Amino acid sequence: QRHTGSSKWSRSQPLPARLVRLGNGEDETAPTRLVLTSEEETSNKKIAYATLSHCWGDYQPLQTTTHTLLSFQARLPKEQTPRTFRDAMDICRAVGIQYLWIDSLCIVQDDNDDWCREAARMKDIYSGSLLTIAATGARNSSGGCFYDDSKEEEWDSVWPQDNLPHISKSAFTKRPEFTHLNTRGWVLQEQALSPRVVYCMQPEMHFICRTVNCTEAGASFVHAARDRVHWHNPTIRSLSEGMDPAHIHQVWSDWMEHYSRRSFTYPQDRLSAIAGLVEEYARYSGDEHLLGCWKRTVRQDLMWTR
DSSP states (O other): OOOTTSOOOOOOSOOOSEEEEESOSSOTTSOEEEEEHHHHOBTTBOOOEEEEEOOOTTSOOOOOOTTTHHHHHHOOOGGGSOHHHHHHHHHHHHHTOOEEEOHHHHSOTTOHHHHHHHHTTHHHHHHTOSEEEEOTTOSSTTSOSOOOOTTOOOOOOOOSSTTSOOOOTHHHHSOGGGSGGGGBHHHHHHHHHOSOEEEOOSSOOEEESSSOEEETTOOBOHHHHHHSOSTTSOOGGGOOTTSOHHHHHHHHHHHHHHHTTOBOSSGGGTTGGGHHHHHHHHHHHOOOEETTEEGGGHHHHHTOOO
16 A cells, blocks of 8 residues: 555455455454445445455365355354465454455355356456456365464575575476466456455465565565566556557557466356456457457467467
8 A cells, every 4th residue: 555656445346246254344243244345334434355265176165055055144164264364364453454255255156147147347356446456376275374484494695785685496496477376267357357365384474466576585676577467467457548559559468468378167257257457458458359369469469378
C-alpha cells in the first residue's frame, strides 16, 4: 500500500458470490464461515478480500456442495479444514484482512451453473482482491503455506560494504516459477491478474507487486523486470496504455510460452483459464483475439512453436 508504483486498493470490480469470513472483526469467538457477499457489502462498507492460489492435487480439499452449503454458511468445520486453507486464513488475520476467497469453498462444486457463473468472473475475482496468497510449495491442500527453514543452508559471501544483505543461494535457485503450483494452467492468470502476490515457499517468501519483486532476505529482481516485462514480473499492471505494441505482444508470447507447458485436470478449461488475460491484453493492445492468436499478428502467431 505504501509503494508509489502500486495503486492503493480501490475495488471497482464486482464481488464474487461468496467469501469466507474470518470471524466478524469484533468478536474473536465468532465462527469462520461462508457468507454471501450480497448480504455483506453495503454502501458504507466496502469488502476487501484476499484470494488463495493453490493446487488441489490428488488429495481433494474441503469443498462446498449443494449438501454442505447451508452448514458452511453457519460454520466451516475447523477439524476438516486442510492445512493450506488454515495457513492462508492465518496470513489474512495477521495483515488485517477479514475475507478470503478459496475456489473449492466459494464455488458450489456440484452445481454446474454456479461453477460457470463464477468461472466467468475469475478476472474480476483476482484483479479485485487486495492480495493473492500463492501456496507454491504445496502439492495439495494439506501441504500448507509455512515451512521450517531452520535447516536451510546459507551461502555467505564477502561484501565490499557492511550494510549489504547476506542472501542465501536459494533466493536465485528456488524461484516461484519453478514450483509445482506453477505447472497448473489456471495459476498463470490468477497470479498475473492479482495486484499483489505473496509466494509462500521454502525457504523464504517472495513478494511481487507493480513496484517490487523481492524475497524476504532482500534479493530484488525489479531491475530485470523493468528491462523486459516477462514472467519474473507477471502482473498485468506491468503493462501500460502507451507501451510499444511489439513489446506488449512479446509479453503475450512470454505468457503463452509458459502457459503451453502447464497441465489441466480438465483439458476443456484451457481457453477459460486465460479468458481474463485475453480481455486485459485486448484492452491494452486494441487487438482482436482469434482463438489464441491476434488479428494483427496472426501469421506470426500461427508459426509460433515451443
